Ligand SMILES: Nc1ncnc2c1ncn2[C@@H]1O[C@H](COP(=O)(O)OP(=O)(O)OP(=O)(O)O)[C@@H](O)[C@H]1O
């Protein structure tokens with residue numbers, strides 16, 4: 001029993017990380033139908049910038065804040081320099097551009113910072129908390145709380161605010177969005193800033209557990225992408241549930257079968273789900289009709 | 291209220307508007323009729339600022355707006371219900387209407403929405419359904435209602451009767467002629483020349499990117515050339 005509890009706790013922790021990455025995908029996807037594969041680099045940047053700002057002597061909260069702000073600015077630059085000039089290109093080309101951008105960001109990070117693994121202190125110490133015979137790190141609770149907070153924030157943003165609706169409207173029909181007075185270029189800027197900021201926040205929260213180096217982004221982007229597909233791309237609820245499910249699947253497979261099989265098991269389940277429900281668990285069916 | 295002078299526009303290297311002159315006075319319903327491919331939609335897209343203009347000028351309520359970006363033109367009172375309706379299919383009927391009033395967040399938004407529901411009661415019934423699931427006629431109503439939510443002083447309508455059953459066509463034309471009472475000036479583009487000229491004050495006939503005839507709607511309906519070419523009589 002304590003064994004199962006331990007697997008569940010570590011699964012939820014890893015799942016919350018995936019959920020945070022997946023949540024970052026939703027905004028840009030909702031605004032433009034683009035799956036931004038540089039999302040993992042935003043997570044990495046959040047961690048790396050915090051590490052170096054903290055090393056330079058800034059207090060940790062300030063270092064984290066700077067990391068989120070700088071990463072958001074990098075997100076905006078990505079949109080202005082790489083996505084916007086390719087306006088009108090097919091979505092697949094835009095996705096390939098984001099893959100290129102992620103390679104570029106990784107390279108520059110390696111030059112500006114270094115290739116080492118880094119960490120900064122956990123927010124509330126490293127003493128494990130006992131839960132029903134198992135243990136969980138205080139930082140894991142931070143990660144889980146962060147994922148929940150971002151989820152609630154995004155959910156409210158997309159369902160309750162006019163600006164959130166304007167983002168959905170822009171991706172649904174850009175021409176009509178302009179005709180009702182929405183500045184669609186600004187919607188894109190905002191989306192990239194928000195997605196990058198959320199990615200950086202994820203990096204800040206997980207670095208004390210997983211450590212960070214210039215190349216951690218790719219794996220995170222892939223797992224976050226898998227989680228988002230599982231839950232239904234574009235839906236915050238899907239990102240949260242998809243992330244947690246993926247984390248649990250991996251932890252249980254690793255625990256009861258073998259850690260060698262954890263990725264394979266997760267992907268088999270995802271493929272099975274997508275086979276039965278191509279839109280993911282919470283994906284919206286497109287209701288276009290001519 | 292709206293003046294277009296020598297307007298030219300092109301898609302790539304092909305010019306499709308070769309110098310259009312047209313004027314709409316405050317309170318009028320003016321229609322532009324013309325065959326398939328004449329350039330009517332391109333003209334409205336230029337006026338709304340979502341299509342590059344290569345020559346000429348557009349003046350609206352005294353200001354030259356030729357280079358004002360599209361998203362800023364509704365602020366000046368110029369709305370469009372575009373060809374093909376272009377509703378937000380993934381959002382609900384009510385969300386579509388709310389976005390029509392994207393520029394506003396005052397009490398009038400709710401009142402305008404009630405007015406829209408009064409104008410088109412079927413939309414009220416379906417207010418919480420995805421707009422993509424509406425029938426063609428209902429989508430057209432939604433497109434017009436959404437444009438009116440933006441509080442326009444001038445409404446550009448692109449083929450509102452396209453693809454609708456005859457009974458709905460009449461209902462839509464009735465709504466358009468009723469816009470006069472709401473102090474909304476109308477520029478109506480139609481292939482259904484007869485229906486449009488019947489409710490319009492004045493009309494323009496457009497042929498391959500040029501205005502070929504203009505005049506009071508009643509005169510155009512009576513003109514033998516128009517009867518033959520566009521009314522099939
Ligand atoms: N996106 C486009 N790219 C290239 N050419 C276009 C494009 N849209 C329209 N055209 C061309 O421009 C000309 C005018 O088209 P437009 O759609 O303005 O005509 P229209 O009068 O609205 O026709 P309809 O009554 O069929 O709506 C046509 O010859 C058309 O083929």
Ligand SMILES: [Mg+2]
Nearest residue numbers: 330331332373
């Ligand atoms: Mg047309």
